[in-house]
Amino acid sequence: MNTTGLSLQGIVQKSFVVLVIVLAILSLVPLYFGVLTSFKPNSTGVSVSLIPENVTLSNYTHLFTQTKIIRWFFNSLFTSTIAAAIIVYLSALAGFPLAKKKFPGVKWLFWIIIVFMTIPKEALLLPLFIMMKEYNLFNTYYGIILPALAWPFAVFLMKQFISTIPSDLFDAAEIDGCGPFRLFHSILMPIIQPALGALSIFAFVYVWNDYMWQLIVITSVDMKTLPLGVAGLQEESAANFGRLMAGATLGAIPLLTVFLFFQKYFTSGITMGAVKG
Known part of the structure; x- marks a missing residue:
């Protein structure tokens, strides 16, 4: 030796x-x-x-008494949580047929999703702005949540993970008379919990930090998210870094909490597409 x-x-x-x-x-x-x-x-x-x-x-007393940081905090937490939950569910629902069903154009559909991943978010701001104006969704939770739901990266992530699951498991369930929705909810969802947990982190952070879109769609003080509110403190307290850092610290707490809650899924989430493409 x-x-x-x-x-x-x-x-x-x-x-x-x-x-x-x-x-x-x-x-x-x-x-x-x-x-x-x-x-x-x-x-x-x-x-x-x-x-x-x-x-x-x-600094913290000033934020809680002189600003609407509690409302901003709620706005960010509510929109990020709701959007992340919907993103995770819809992405799993879309990734399942892409990974395990054979139908005409499935490969082309997957490649279209890959192409959409390469489009920068800034290129979509104008079309999204026109849509929000057309449907009167400015200064609403819908205006923040709806554009975030169509996230190609999330569908790609779920498709890659579901592809690693043996197809024999689903074939056996179908032979036993299991319908597609029961197959999805009762068999697939428990198996892909690591992927769901990892994607929950990514989706929550994605919506929470979507500063550019929130800056466009939100104009009222009451509907501001925490990132927008903290950024506004820079104008009110330009020379007071203590207040700015207090706001930034409060803004980091939910992100750290979500990561700690789902940390056991994080490593598997990073490598979930590496086994099989």
Whole structure:
């Protein structure tokens, strides 16, 4: 046995783990200083001290008493949650026949979805704007949610994952008299829970961070989402980084919560299309 080779491999693996840990810590440094700055009074710059000094909740108190951040928070949470749930369900519903059903044009339909993935969101802003104006959907939850539902990446992701499931399982269920919708809800959905969990993260973050579209479709203060509201603080408190960092910290909490809740699905979600195309 080549013990030298094994020991060298072990050293490389340990060095890689150490490197990943160091990079992870470094990636948290900006977040740490941002949160630290949010607790500084009348801050005109981002804190560079490792230990908090003159800790205060005045920035958060100002946000909750002088702004409509609670309403903004609800708007973002409501639209992101509803849109993510619908995206996950519709994408699984579309990915199932693309992966397991044979019908004329199925390959062409899949390639059309791939082409749509290459179209930048900015190219669709004008057509979407005209549609929202035509149907009077400005300053509504519908205006935020509906354009996000047609997400080609989500359909692609679900199709790739469902393709890895043996077709014999579905053939046996159909022989036993299982209809297509029962097959989808009772057999497929429990199997693809890792994919559903991973896509839930992607979809929630996708809708939450869709700042450009929200800036276009939302004009009233009450209907602003949290990213829009926090961006507006930059005009009201241009020299107060403490308030800006407080808003950014509150905006990061739901994203971290969703990721921690679905973290066991995240790794499988990244690699879900790698086994079979």
